[in-house]
Amino acid sequence: MVSAVILVSGGLDSTTLLSIAIDQGYQCYALSFDYGQRHRVELDAATEISRLNGVVEHKIVSLNLNAFGGSALTDNSINVPTEITTGIPVTYVPARNTIFLSYALAWAEVLGCQDIFIGVNAVDYSGYPDCRPEYVDSFAAMANLATKSAVEGDKVKIHTPLIALTKGEIIKKGISLGVDYSKTISCYQANEKGEACGVCDSCRLRRQGFQQVEVSDPTRYELKTN
Amino acid sequence: MVSAVILVSGGLDSTTLLSIAIDQGYQCYALSFDYGQRHRVELDAATEISRLNGVVEHKIVSLNLNAFGGSALTDNSINVPTEITTGIPVTYVPARNTIFLSYALAWAEVLGCQDIFIGVNAVDYSGYPDCRPEYVDSFAAMANLATKSAVEGDKVKIHTPLIALTKGEIIKKGISLGVDYSKTISCYQANEKGEACGVCDSCRLRRQGFQQVEVSDPTRYELKTN
Numbered sequence: 137m138v139s140a141v142i143l144v145s146g147g148l149d150s151t152t153l154l155s156i157a158i159d160q161g162y163q164c165y166a167l168s169f170d171y172g173q174r175h176r177v178e179l180d181a182a183t184e185i186s187r188l189n190g191v192v193e194h195k196i197v198s199l200n201l202n203a204f205g206g207s208a209l210t211d212n213s214i215n216v217p218t219e220i221t222t223g224i225p226v227t228y229v230p231a232r233n234t235i236f237l238s239y240a241l242a243w244a245e246v247l248g249c250q251d252i253f254i255g256v257n258a259v260d261y262s263g264y265p266d267c268r269p270e271y272v273d274s275f276a277a278m279a280n281l282a283t284k285s286a287v288e289g290d291k292v293k294i295h296t297p298l299i300a301l302t303k304g305e306i307i308k309k310g311i312s313l314g315v316d317y318s319k320t321i322s323c324y325q326a327n328e329k330g331e332a333c334g335v336c337d338s339c340r341l342r343r344q345g346f347q348q349v350e351v352s353d354p355t356r357y358e359l360k361t362n
Numbered sequence: 363m364v365s366a367v368i369l370v371s372g373g374l375d376s377t378t379l380l381s382i383a384i385d386q387g388y389q390c391y392a393l394s395f396d397y398g399q400r401h402r403v404e405l406d407a408a409t410e411i412s413r414l415n416g417v418v419e420h421k422i423v424s425l426n427l428n429a430f431g432g433s434a435l436t437d438n439s440i441n442v443p444t445e446i447t448t449g450i451p452v453t454y455v456p457a458r459n460t461i462f463l464s465y466a467l468a469w470a471e472v473l474g475c476q477d478i479f480i481g482v483n484a485v486d487y488s489g490y491p492d493c494r495p496e497y498v499d500s501f502a503a504m505a506n507l508a509t510k511s512a513v514e515g516d517k518v519k520i521h522t523p524l525i526a527l528t529k530g531e532i533i534k535k536g537i538s539l540g541v542d543y544s545k546t547i548s549c550y551q552a553n554e555k556g557e558a559c560g561v562c563d564s565c566r567l568r569r570q571g572f573q574q575v576e577v578s579d580p581t582r583y584e585l586k587t588n
Contacts, residue, residue, distance in 0.1 A: 195429060197426065197429055198424075198426060199425075200423065200424060201468065203421060203423055204465075204468050204469050204472045205472060206468075206471065206472035224510045224513070224514075228510050229468075230467070230468040230469075230471035230472050230509060230510070231464055231465075231467040231468035231471060231505075231508060231509055232468075233508070234464045234467060234468075234504070234505070234508045235461070235464040235465065235468060238457055238460045238461040238464045239430075239457075239461065241456070241457040241460060242427065242430050242432075242455075242456040242457035242458075242460075242461060243430050243456075245432065245456035245457060246430045246431060246432035246456050265507065265508060265509060265510055265512070265513040266507075266508045266509070268507070270507055271504070271507040271508055274500075274503055274504040274507050274508075275504050275508075277500055277503070277504070278460070278497070278500040278501050278503070278504045279457075279460070281491065281492075281494070281496055281497040281500050282457060282459070282460045282491060282492045282497055282500075282501075283456060283457055283491060283492070284450045284454050284456070284491055286491070287450070287491040288450075
């Protein structure tokens, strides 16, 4: 079997991604990051999803992007917006996918594998620059000059099977592969119990996805008392 | 003044790099990494060098590349070679410069600056793929698709003023700028007192550099008793 590194956050997209990689026959190594995100509870989801899918290994790497701040996800002084915004939102984390992919590249080289999967999406992508196809292509070109393995001929491929799908199409694909979306956490400010706020852009895009494909939404929402 | 992020390891090259950036008029933010390297004492040198040069801020980011291993610098089960080897040596750390530059990119974006300095060198570079000009150019191209700032027009530049210099030329440049090389640590297995082994390839290249320019070598070497 061919091995691959899969970036698994514990959300809807990356859980679907993992099922796609498994369906394509890859032996999967799941990689998650504890980067000081508000919704740290997503890592519990990532651990459970990795276990349920029988990955070879699940690694959670601690980053500390709080050291830099600059995003509503890593800086508690910036609030998460409660509506879908236009342009690049304040939940954008500076260079996040570049850092994530760099670690995936390092692990892939140590494992001797050439395949990396990332669940970026350029349709419902909230305006993040590092979710676009031209960014991913450019990262792959750089990666193939960066490592000993690549220089010696083992070229790296960055797989982005979700990049051109709508949220609804991602959900349909996942359901066809048996994904249980009740285990996934997408909310940018999920509480400790893993309950979603229902109002951040990640929640809104996710909810719209279930509506698009007329699938009942299994997300556990936090009950607001005020 | 224009700000720049400077990757400062505490070694000969990056200390010279910092002096060059200051000489070019940049307001400098120094960035170092605690990545589980054997020669962790280099971080003390980086701190002292940053202080002596009056940088605006010196950040040490913890990485934990030991989680992956795969290098003599981050895996204690692999010995540091005591001779200069041909090809890419076991001291190569998978995707290290890609990870370092990704963090520099993140910090630069948060600071609102567009200039990053890295002390890579393609002459005495020990065969590391991520020290070559084509790699750096490719990283810059990727970076300019990756971030919100770049997409909005603030293009990033990766400065590599040492890339085509010999070790001797780097030392001459540094001396002309007043660098005190006795404060720097290049050895891959420097001891806790900051004394160099004298035999790893980093020590050998450094020593050759001082010989090339007929400058007395201020490195503190460990006295071996056996």
